[in-house]
Amino acid sequence: MAGGRDGILAVQNVATAERVERPPHGHDGPIRAIRLVHRDGASPLLASVGNDGTGRLWNIEFWTPHGEPLTGHHSWVWSPASVPGRPGQGQRPASAGADGTVRLRGPLRHRRIGEPSTVHTDQVRAVTLATRGDGRGLLVSGGLDGAIRLWHPVTGRPVPTIPLGIPIHALLQQVPDDRACERTDDGATITLGPRTGVLALDLGQSLFAAGEGWTGTEQNRGERRQLPAAVPDPGQPLATSQSRV
Structure with missing residues (x-):
């Protein structure tokens, strides 16, 4: 298809x-x-x-x-x-x-x-569901504003924002393996598609449990580093972007 x-x-x-x-x-x-x-x-x-x-x-x-x-x-x-x-x-x-x-x-x-949900400040290019092994999930969105936004999958309530600082064009959940489960404490790993390269984002299990706190790492060309701390989202929509397509 x-x-x-x-x-x-x-x-x-x-x-x-x-x-x-x-x-x-x-x-x-x-x-x-x-x-x-x-x-x-x-x-x-x-x-x-x-x-x-x-x-x-x-x-x-x-x-x-x-x-x-x-x-x-x-x-x-x-x-x-x-x-x-x-x-x-x-x-x-x-x-x-x-x-x-x-x-x-x-x-x-x-x-x-x-x-x-209008807290993205530019085009939203991708949305996917991140799911733990026990079935709990988070809606994940990414776009040209360089932020990964997390949402409660039932209520749509925003969960902490992950500021990457680079435009995101695609999102896909990885099939979990033993190493990923250990890193995330049985959370989930999302593949991110920026303009060039591929990144891996680990979402810790605490995000799925209560929507507070997270652990994230970024992987690119075999290197892994700790991402910036998550920014708590006040839940108030920001002005939408006027970008053209």
Whole structure:
């Protein structure tokens, strides 16, 4: 599966190399990112986001839209994510936009949870979920303001900010190994994608437990150093950026 500049999802069978005859088309402009959204007891959905400022969910069995478009962003949407809801509620869509906001919605519906998070001061280029082995998680966002922001995955409440000082374009959780579990005390490690190189960010278990305190290290070309101390976020939204895309 891939998203195109024409707003159409290209779907191809890996085993047979055959393409879907009628690929799904819903975005009015280029598609920026796609991601699977897993559901308990049902087939996963595909989430797509694009330059038209919307997110869309697709049934991957019939390649039909799942509900109405997810709106709210005022510019391009760069990245989708899915976040576990409360017990029995299933996954919830989240998205990062060029308007400097992170948006979190109700379980596979269009109801927004609270106000959009606007503490980023420039485009938000990536959002992902960091998960511990016991299932507890944090929503992680990064963007051109050089900060990694952490959010409570259910309430959307901000957790301490990690000031990196370099623009972040991509986020991905690493598969944990014994060394990573030891470093983070069974927390999680996130791969960061700046403009050049790749960094590894360790999130200590204390962040997941109470949202207070963290341990972070940065890895680049085999070197590892301690990151600056986290800055407590007052929870008040900052002015959004006026950057152009």
